[in-house]
Amino acid sequence: MNASTLIKVNDLKKYYNGEKIKALDGVTAEILKGEVVVVIGPSGSGKSTFLRCLSLLEIPTDGHILFNGTDITDEKTDINLHRQKMGMVFQHFNLFPHMTVLKNMTAAPIKILKKSKAEAEAQAMALLKRVGLEDRANAYPSQLSGGQKQRIAIVRALCMNPDVMLFDEPTSALDPEMVGEVLDVMKQLAHEGMTMVVVTHEMGFAKEVGSRVIFMDEGKIVEENSPATIFENPQSDRLKSFLAKVL
């Protein structure tokens, strides 16, 4: 295992309904520190399942995930400890509606990392400032636009100082005019060297900041290459037809 490997996925499988639905059918992949890996593929190809297995929101049927050298699929490892180090951003934001923006961001650092309220709030305010939302600190999620919600969801995850950020179609539920502001935050993160795994249909994002693109279909990785190669010189027919549909 390479010294700069952050996540190593070995023959990961996730079946539903016994073996009827093979959402993941043997995925092997490696994510290096500082990489931005973009995952693309048709709907139902297993992209979400892949991300959700990485953060163990789904328990894999088979296979192993090494995170920072620890096998997190081993029953004996503390799942909660590893989840803290993996930030997750969802399509539907999933902000906590009963908490203000600031509380959304400080709850986990205070309750889990045992940070002082002052320290957690200072960090949250600094992050809010970076995404231009410091004036919304005391707002409730219902008072925010979709783009604002997603930016808050991103900085909420950053408050736990994760080693990697996982994004599952972070812009798919947004009105078109709000996609840009979210992608900008993600690009900024990428430039700062954050390791990111991003499921998205924003091919422009993949080309611009992706270190690598993984194309999935039917629960398998069909093709994996630099963005330039994936988009300019696709090898498999399935990728070609997929790109023909989305580009």
Add this chain to the structure above:
Amino acid sequence: MGTQISPVMAQWLDTAPQWILDLPKGLSDFCYKIFKCFIFDDRYMMFVKGLGNTLILTFFALLIGIALGVIVSLVRVTWDKNGLEMKSGPRKFFLGLANLVCRIYLTVIRGTPVVVQILIYYFVIMTSSDKITTGIVAFGINSGAYVAEIMRSGIMSIDGGQNEAGRSLGFGYVSTMRYIILPQAFKNVLPALANEFIVLLKETAVAGYIGLPDLAYAGSIIGGNTYEYLIPLVFGVALVYLILVMFFTWLVGRLERRMRANER
């Protein structure tokens, strides 16, 4: 008037101001009945003490009911969501067992009248406890079953994404429930819980079956002593329950509006 005049009448004629005695017959009779049912022999104290017992019974039964209800609903929800996927082992065994116990509890409590339950506690299970303790336990355990089903529907109504967001931040199952799911569930079911509280308040009126002197019991005792039923039951009991229910309904409405204002 003849020579056979009752002590109540004697005291009434003695203490009532002359202008009341001079009122038209119907009105002065009404005043006499009020005197007889509430003032003579400090009979109003039975209603005051009865009201106190009703409130104590309702309050503590509610506390037990909510505590039981939350625990039972958590066991049920945890089993329904994770039970089948859990690997067999002691944890699955104990959760399954707890779930079974909870289901039996819900079925038995909701399938039998509360009057029968309180009689069983009084005559069979808690024979050496005082009546108020027996009442609190009986109504608390009864209410817990209804609160559990209310809480369960509240928890199920929270979007699964909330749980996932909590877990992905590093909260454990219990912390996610405590900080993220339950506060939202509570808020959603507050009207239903308030309704359960009001039902409970009224239902404690059957405590008289074990001779617990609650508000309704005071009404029937005074009625029996005075042979006046309308005044103690309507004005001493029904009206007081009605005022209490209206007051709590108003209070809950205010609370709800305040909580909603928080999210706007």
